[in-house]
Amino acid sequence: MQQPFYTSSEINRKGDYRNNKKLIEKIMVDENTKFIPYFNGKNFFKEINENIEALKLNNNQIKFFFPKEIKNPIFLGVANDTNYVGLDLSKQNLNLDLWLKENEVIVEDLRKYGPSLNDIDASFLALTNGMFFWHNSHQFCGSCGFKNKSREGGFVKICSNDKCGKSHFPRTDPAIITLISFKDKILLGRSPRFPEGMYSTLAGFVEPGESLEQALEREVFEEVGVKVRNIKYFDSQPWPFPASLMLGFFAEATNEKMNIDYNEIEDAHWFSIEELKTLQHPSINGGFKLPRVDSIARRLVDNWINKFN
Ligand SMILES: [Zn+2]
Structure with missing residues (x-):
């Protein structure tokens, strides 16, 4: 049977990495890591040889474009021996229009280009969207109202109130x-x-x-x-x-x-x-x-x- 869109059998989410804080920190600064940017429910695309591809950035490009630290990255998983990380640029103080124009980048709803992407990119973009939607709609603990902290590569949010400490997990x-x-x-x-x-x-x-x-x-x-x-x-x-x-x-x-x-x-x-x-x-x-x-x-x-x- 046909593999469902926005899924890929080539992706390993590596749930065992998420608890390994040192490894996650290393992945975040590794020059081979691919970063998938996200902006208010939309994704970034580039036209390459008349094909639309998902924009993926490396660490040097991230540092160059976004000198201010980007908070709460999400470790998405591994494909073809490469680590992938989602980055939410929604709160970056960035002149998006200028940045997009200078770099010939398109920011769009994934559904516009999803069917023409390869399944690894489509799947990582869908995962990125789902995760950041959850993060942005669960900034505060639903039990006590204190701020949540991102943990385990972004797959758990923990209430910062010591008396509560409730863990919150991604919703679907x-x-x-x-x-x-x-x-x-x-x-x-x-x-x-x-x-x-x-x-x-x-x-x-x-x-x-x-x-x-x-x-x-x-x-x-x-x-x-x-x-x-x-x-x-x-x-x-x-x-x-x-x-x-x-x-x-x-x-x-x-x-x-x-x-x-x-x-x-x-x-x-x-x-x-x-x-x-x-x-x-x-x-x-x-x-x-x-x-x-x-x-x-x-x-x-x-x-x-x-x-x-
Ligand atoms: Zn709480």
């Missing part, structure tokens, strides 16, 4: 996403926040005390009023935009009657294989689009289409 929120079929048709819907014309599989966050299957049954019933059976797991997909883990499923509707909740979704239809291939549907003016190629939603739909080839 599970969400189910499901391709619902009825005989030879599948159900796709669109939320008002989707790009124009795009229809996708239904998805929703898992709530506390709920199994994945229960979350799936609940979300589908809430959104389109359809009951499902034969729930089968497909695959997962990290989606750190900012903090989700998508869990993909197939399920069968017990009948095709829909009762759409228009507070949740804007539109939903049953699509035949012919409609999926031609991107035309009798109820959608001007045709429709399938989900992004780097999403598990697209892989679910493609998997369905391929059954008919």
